[in-house]
Amino acid sequence: MKNISFNDLGLHSKILQAIDNMGFEEPSQIQAESIPVILEGKDVIGQAQTGTGKTLAFGAPMLSKIEPRCKNISSIIVTPTRELAIQVNDELSRIAKFRKIALLPIYGGQPIERQIKSLRRGVDVVVGTPGRILDHLHRRTLDLSGIEFLIIDEADEMLDMGFIEDIENIIKSCNSDRQTLLFSATMPSQIKRLASKYMKNDAAYIEIAKNTLTVEKTKQYYYEIKNKDRFESLCRILDVDEPSSAIIFCRTKRGVDELVEGLQSRGYNVEGMHGDMGQNQRLNTLRKFKDASLDFLVATDVAARGIDVENVSHVINYDLPQDTESYVHRIGRTGRANKEGIAYSLVTPKEYILLKQIEKFTKSKIKRKEIPTVDDIFEAKYKNIEKKIKDVLSEDNYKNFVPVATELDEEYNLVDVAAALMKIIFDKELSFNYKENSINVEEENMRLFFSIGRMDSITPRKLLKFITETSSIEAYEIGDIDILNKFTFISVPERVGNVILKKSNGKRLQGRRVSVELAKSKKSHH
Template structure:
């Protein structure tokens, strides 16, 4: 965690406005340490794990220093290992450039090159692309890097693993020698170190965010795989089934907190929010109500939740994944205190699944999958709750004053029907969402695998499917998108068969070549 604010890093006002609109309260550790170095003009090596906010770490200073050249030349080239990451990085920089007049273009294989050529000819400031496609466009004379100001290698170790080292070197040789170079990598193998010695200036800065050994408490951890469009409904279903008595819900941004609180209050939840835009008195008042049990739910950002010490929190719910893995540990530590049991739930979309696996790896914990509740599950949970309360009331004398009224109803109606009608009233009052579909659970998650066989080996989808069937007994339903490139391929396989594929297919021969398989970090 850091105590510095974005407006203390030296970024220009347009970039700060965009970051504020995104709702981030403070920089991650890699952002806080790298941004000032890049703004000073140094070449930099940023070493940090996936999921730490590296795109903003290089995107914000580039945009702060951006000046369009009179000759309309490309200002910045950003290289990524996969098309998914190229799209993701491009989209993120577009958001940071909300108030900056910057023309962006992602370039990658699998998309008609003509469209990319037209965009390049009309003028582009920042190109985000995969090494193969960028090199192709350089050789065609469509990308000229002789005047670029910035060159970024994102996920450099992944590009090395995928055999891009020669392409990267050729691109760097074609680039302006006076450029500022930024290299980001989770690990620093020898080949990357050699690359930095050859192509980065001697006074470059190496900023390593050391991965702390993080372990988590005895909190029971689960995740729900959801569809992005169903995030709020999935969340309501979870609350309706679990009925937590006291829960802290985490959002990534201030705007996210405000929107979730408003949506929950509209559905009758006892909830308030806490984030950095609220003054100290507001926050203290909200926290007091939560501690005294006058609020069931507290929605907060990571920054606002610091120092919260409430013993009776039964649930922590990660409505959004945190910006940093370390924050996950701090979040779930808010429950399971004073030797009580605690539950932590995390909502993830299929593209966020790899970040979740990274959290598991770093925290050395197991986060178990749970299915998003169906309407049938909610009905059963509410039924058990209502009947339990009825039985408790029958053990007291409190209900006796209603016996004459029940006797009157008995003259006109069947008392079983009366009881059912009363239960229906209670059920409708307690269900928070107007559910229409019984099951909205996300489709089984897919994991993207990288494999060292490609077009040059005469691989095609039919041969690949046959290989998976023979070696790992996979069905067609277990295989999603297949992207076969010149020297390697990507394939999406069902999350539940990943271990089976890795175990049975690695080292086997496909099209005359031994297969090496790895989980790709490009799709997050």
């Protein structure tokens, strides 16, 4: 079972490209076991907890097998709640990123006319809640008589919510030669009956044993952040808590490299570990981390698997993992040997739903913490310096500095001298030039010049795609775009601009090499 990669499972090359793009390094157990069976064309009953990566387990093979045609619906996915419908649809659109497959979520509380319009235009995959699917079936705006896949997700939740009759009605309006996939965390008798009545006799039953997941020894907290403030938030947390030894988790290999570069440039003692690094390099980094000549280790889930280090005081989820099991494995790295560990997660409002799933899955409470203010950081540093000074005074090994101090005493007030020395230590300890108390300060904007314009048939969308693909900056971080005849200006926060200048300059767009520079003052280009 060990070391299976996504490439071994028989998926469509464009789907593999998207999975790689999402940063998943290797399949979870349910993915490794379900994908080949689904690709073979068998019906599947999958018993697995929420948060084990089920959406990818059924989504990747389904999106590999169907052909984008937009005429008739190829697949219908039934989920108990609108939140889950939105979440599943979002994940499927990430998996289908490089295949032209049209997806549509349908649920109550959203104007039905808009959904009807989209269905008329043509859709390949529909993700919906039972009530809204039936509504469309009654109106004849949805036709399931030629589908290739019927997927029922969280079947036991449907049962609890009283949807079992609705599910049967939906199944009855589907063709009999479809492939049916049913996923459920538990298998009550009604679900078993449903499966035996409507699924093929040779359906594969895949059960992922429920791990007994213990997180008792770890105190868990989360910080709500804006995505653009992720890095500064982490720096503030590290500066206030001063963990003696921490593992910081990123979702992707690229994420590890970028974070390590950022932290090192701020003076933190940190190195990274991920699957693309050679065995020797990984062992070397791990040795340094074990013998404490390294404070922080930034890693992906896969790279951290073999790490067994005592005395890790903090685990920090810089990115939340793809599934709840990984979360438990991550935070299990702290709190060893009967010591209490601390786990922090940085969470955007969008990821809050995943946090709630983690709480439910681990039966534990993740408490909210406020991002430290500059005052909190200064306070922590003052206490630290004060403690260091008291320790030295009690050890009595500072005597050879007394003559220097005596000399300074003749010219200055010794309280001022002590304060000046404390400032020197303080400046060394503080890696970040914090200016503002609140983190959501507006950054200085910078204007960039691109040597490509309307004449090159450039649209804002093409330009955004070029920037996101060459610099890995997210589209939402880019401000105004001003496309002129021969060139284009964009406005971006300084931090983002520096990355674009470094990574996008000289790259090709539509076969032309694009030069990216800092724009001169507005007048000089016109």
